[in-house]
Amino acid sequence: MNPAIAAADQPPPADKPLDRPAVNAAPRVRLRTDLQATPTYHQGRRYWLVRDPLARQVVRLSESDYQQLQHLEDADPQLIAEAAEQQLLQGVPQSRRGGSRSGINPFYLRLPGIDPERILSWLVPRTRWLFSKPAIAFWMAVIGLAIAVVLTQVRQFSQALPSFHAFFGPQNWLPLAITIIVTKVVHELSHGVVCRQFGARCPEIGVLLLCGTPCMYCDVTDSWSLPNRWQRAAVMLAGVYVEAILAAVATLIWWSSRVGPVHFGCMNLMFVCGVSTLLFNLNPLMRFDGYYVLSDLVNVPNLRSQAAAAWRSSIVAPLAGDAFRDAIPWRPRGARWLVLFHAASTAWRWMAVVAIASWVIAVADTARLLPLGYLAASGLIVAAVLPMFLKLFRVARGDDAWKGVNRMRRAVLIGAAIAAVVVLFVVPLPRRIAATGVVDYADAATLYVRSGGRVDRVDVEFGQRVAEGEAVVQLESPQLLHEQIQLVSQSAEAGVRVASLRRRALSNPELMDQWDSEQATADRLQQRVEFLQRQVQQLTICSTTAGIVLPMIDPDRVAKVSLRELTGQHLAEGTKLCRVGDPHRLEVVLELDAEARALIDTGSRVRIRFDQNGIGVVESRVDSISEIREGEMQAAVHGAEKFRIICKLPDATSALAGTRVSAKVTAPPETLAHRVARGWRETF
Known part of the structure; x- marks a missing residue:
């Protein structure tokens, strides 16, 4: 059990009156009695790790600093100010406390958890083998094998991966x-298990909200009391180690399995345990496992707060002046690299917020819930920006360390910050519109069934060359032929009646009206006969151009292998039979929402990505644009207005017709203010 830090100043006896302190005397303060201190050694020097059980953080103190805090009447005022900044003291006026911890961090909201003691007591003896040296060596070999398979077959892996819409669609x-x-859950329990194996305590496990996303956490702050640095690193990396095992096994199973539930389940494991681990858990710029390992390696507990203090000392203080510099704690050692760390971690957090907001919008778009996606992303951005404005408000009011800073200087700094934000909103930013589509034959003619009937004969086959006007398929329609024979007979009879009435009307004028009526009937019958003759002629489907007979492109259906498969089938009027064109001239047909029509013109640049055949990205331009109409592709919602654009592919592109593609169409630059206004209009 770590010894509690004893209070430095004991209260005087009750019968002795308290002396009134001098006006300039230091305030009477003491160390908090609930703090716990543990000695540790680094490069032969003794340090003290002071654990705050309320804030769940550890502060590293040198031997001299620790001894001074035991006797605050002789302590350096700058050290007292730093201890107040770290909230290690009690009895400190609010104005002496640092303002960096006030408020709630919207990026990191920690909810109350539970005591995992019973769970860990059951798990530790049953999972001890997993963290033994032989097991670690074995699993490192498996992880290396999975990485080698991916690196040596990158193209095949990229072909097999699903598109964004398929992976993040509602079905998944x-x-x-x-x-x-x-x-x-497994990740966080791994931290607790290893922490318990080394003798440290894990008091709590629960849920936190990271950028609004629920995540697990495990409080292993006591691991800082472990004397061995490698043991502390093992505790921090235990979750990453287990997730790497899951990712490696999932990768090998996914690569060797067929499409099905197991295949897609392994793919989810690969993404969650592989990609997310690299971007978040091992990233030292975010307050996860990699951050704590780096903090231990450089021997700087509370690395983020130390870096923020270095930023205030090195960057903010020269701008704010001597009054601000005198009001903040002393400059941490090694402040230069701490300043760079603070700048990098802040930039990464903002990149993460923007990336998560964009991801939320894209996922909402896959489910056709774009307004809801804009609303959620806007809430995330507002939660991120609001603390900045609150800080500016405290600066304007002169709170905390800004109290002694000249009002004009504060106004200039606030104006510069606001101007930077305004510039960010008014500078045009590149814009690309996402689209999906298929590869098709360029300028190929489509042969339609113009008169329904049963396929009697197929004269050519896919891949054969035909001349213009050459017969391709012969249909038969007994009903149409029977109707034609009847109408020809009726037309002939009507012609006989008309001739007879004409001769009789010459001698009997009263028959002129009857003759006109019969003539009109005969004309209608003749028109019907001519129409049926055209219908019978259209039973012979002929090529409208010279070229190669090609199958229809429909990525949602299995393509026909042979035209002769149609023999004996009844084809309705309007059925698309085949194409005739050049199989080496290809184009991409993309479908977009009608709102994007005003942003795209012929000649706009298009980046086309082939996700399933290893071609990669192909640059092209918009060749033609269709009219706005109801969407026809599978991804389109019934009734949604769409339009299509056609992009020619280079002759050297080895794509297959019918291949699904995703694309980014370059649109005119747009300011962030316009994007926010457009999102507001689309949402409300």
Whole structure:
């Protein structure tokens, strides 16, 4: 059990009156009695790790600083100010406390958890083998094998991966959510298990909200009391180690399995345990496992707060002046690299907020819930920006360390910050519109069934060359032929009646009206006969151009291998039979929402990505644009207005007709203010 830090100043006896302190005397303060201190050694020097059980953080103190805080009447005022900044003191006026911890961090909201003691007591003896040296060596070999398979077959892996819409579509939301919950529970329990194996305590496990996203956490602050640095690193990396095992096994199973539930389940594991681990858990710029390992390696507990203090000392203080510099704690050692760390971590957090907001919008778009996606992304951005404005408000009011700073200087700094934000909103930013589509034959003619009937004969086959006007398929329609024979007979009879009435009307004028009526009937019958003759002629489907006979492109259906498969089938009027054109001249047909029509013109640049055949990205331009009409592709919602654009592919592109593609169409630059206004209009 770590010894509690004893209070430095004991209260005087009750019968002795308190002396009134001098006006300039230091305030009477003491160390908090609930703090716990543990000695540790680094490069032969003794340090003290002071654990705050309320804030769940550890502060590193040198031997001299620790001894001074035991006797605050002789302590350096700058050291007292730093201790107040770290909230290690009690009895400190609010104005002496640092303002960096006030408020709630919207990026990191920690909810109350539970005591995992019973769970860990059951798990530790049953999972000890997993963290033994032989097991670690074995699993490192498996992880290396999985990485080698991916690196040596990158093209095949890229072909087999699904598109963004397929992976993050509504059909995968529940499996992906289950995967995330299970893996993160295992991740956090791994921290607790290793922490318990080394003798440290894990008092709490629960849920936190990271950028609004629920995540698990495990309080292993006591691991800082472990004397061995490698043991502390092992505790921090235990979750990453287990997730790497899951990712490696999932990769090998996914690569060797067929498409099915197991295949897609392994793919979810690969994403959650592989990609997310690299971007978040091992990233030292975010307050996860990699951050704590780096903090231990450089021997700087509370690395983020130390870096923020270095930023205030090195960057903010020269701008704010001597009054601000005198009001903040002393400059941490090694402040230069701490300043760079603070700048990098802040930039990364903002990149993460923007990336998560964009991801939320894209996922909402896959479910056709774009207004809801804009609303959620806007809430995330507002939660991120609001603390900045609150800080500016405290600066304007002169709170905390800004109290002694000249009002004009504060106004200039606030104006510069606001101007930077305004510039960010008014500078045009590149814009690309996402689209999906298929590869098709360029300028190929489509042969339609113009008169329904049964396929009697197929004269050519896919891949054969035909001349213009050459017969391709012969249909037969007994009903149409029977109707034609009847109408020809009726037309002939009507012609005989008309001739007879004409001769009789010459001698009897009263028959002129009857003759006109019969003539009109005969004309109608003749028109019908001519129409049926054209219908019978159209039973012979002929090529409208010279070229190669090509199959119809429909990525949602299995393509026909042979035209002769149609023999004996009844084809309705309007059925698309085949194409005739050049199989080496290809184009991409993309479908977009009608709102984007005003932003795209012929000649606009298009980046086309082939996700399934290893071609990669192909640059092209918009060749033609269709009229706005109801969407026809599978991804289109019934009744949604769409339009299509056609982009020619280079002759050297080895794509297959019918291949699905995704694309980014370059639109005119747009300011962030316009994007926010457009999102507001689309949402409300």
